[in-house]
Amino acid sequence: MPRTVDHAQRRAMIAEGLVRLAAREGLHSVTMRAVAAEAGVSLRLVQYYFETKAALLHATLLHLEEASHARWRERLAALPGPVPARRFVEALLAEALPTDERSRAFHLVWTSYAVLAMTEPDLAAQPFVAGPRRLERQLAATLREAAGELPEGADPAAEAARLLALAHGLGTSVLVGQRTGDSAEAVLRYHVDRLFTRAEPA
């Protein structure tokens, strides 16, 4: 019988152990035994809660996805009622950059999974396609509604694609150590400034 935690909690603890480990030592060094050690449980327990390694990886991916959604919901909820388009965009992009250590770990592991999915179609490549796609549609819709704040001739769909690709590219460059989080934020601010500027500045 479980001492203090139930099934779902145990699974979450193990999944989080995997994420910590993968963020620290890379997804390639994620082994059943290593995950067990990181989570402070026995190998057998990892086997018990996740039948196979593939299942463990899959479940952890879902865990990551859910955590990301949760953070995004929180951030949206923190905004006051009717959200100006610019605030919405800024909130979105703030989540897209690996700023603190926690966010860095998330992005690192997420990227590792994405690279894995590029050659392993069986490993649900879904999240890495459907997720961004949905986000882009949502963002495009928001921009379309706020067309008045955009420069003339701006294409909401293209702008949405640009924003997300830019944020992702900047995020990666931070992960790899090419630039600091601050400098990435500066570039992003520069972009958003120009996006929401109707006419040339005097």
Place this chain on the structure above:
Amino acid sequence: MPRTVDHAQRRAMIAEGLVRLAAREGLHSVTMRAVAAEAGVSLRLVQYYFETKAALLHATLLHLEEASHARWRERLAALPGPVPARRFVEALLAEALPTDERSRAFHLVWTSYAVLAMTEPDLAAQPFVAGPRRLERQLAATLREAAGELPEGADPAAEAARLLALAHGLGTSVLVGQRTGDSAEAVLRYHVDRLFTRAEPA
């Protein structure tokens, strides 16, 4: 004595085998034996030409880097004498997107290495930092010289960062299957159009 090829050629052949394999089945399934099979040589030969696996990976990374530089030199040489800034930028970005199969393989393997380097600092993280940094400086310089063609208030350094991050982000989204190469090119063209537009279009 080698039948028809010399030492350096053999090494190149094996490295290219590794790249093909990694592009097809992922870097995680790159093993000494698999590389040997892909290159059509015996395991012993891979061992002989590259003492250890780490050495093989490292050498292949250099191989990739060199190949990339070569392609870039070619593309620049194909341009007519005095290069307009816009042409330069377009040539640069054309190389940055995984369009054909060959380019896709290159980007895929390069990205795999980059992700690996995020947690394995001993594996020369250099290329993934120094390379883009140098490129960004070069691009910023080009844009600074062409300030006349840019909108007023445009910051060449920020624009350079934006271009490269955008290209990289788009490249990744193509790799992962989120968008097609054509759509990525369209977004990139959209961006370059707006970058080289001084005033609002009539």
Place this chain on the structure above:
DNA sequence: TCCTTTGTGGTACCGATGTATCATAACTGG
């Protein structure tokens, strides 16, 4: 109360993988 389900530990097994070893050809310089 007993038997079934759930949770936990320990450990064995088999395949894969990096590396080391032994043998041997092929060519080269003296």
Place this chain on the structure above:
DNA sequence: CCAGTTATGATACATCGGTACCACAAAGGA
């Protein structure tokens, strides 16, 4: 022509990693 370096083959070895198996405790319902 003969050592010796270079190149190649086959195979052995040790380790690691995923999975399977066995034993057992602790409930929980019939």
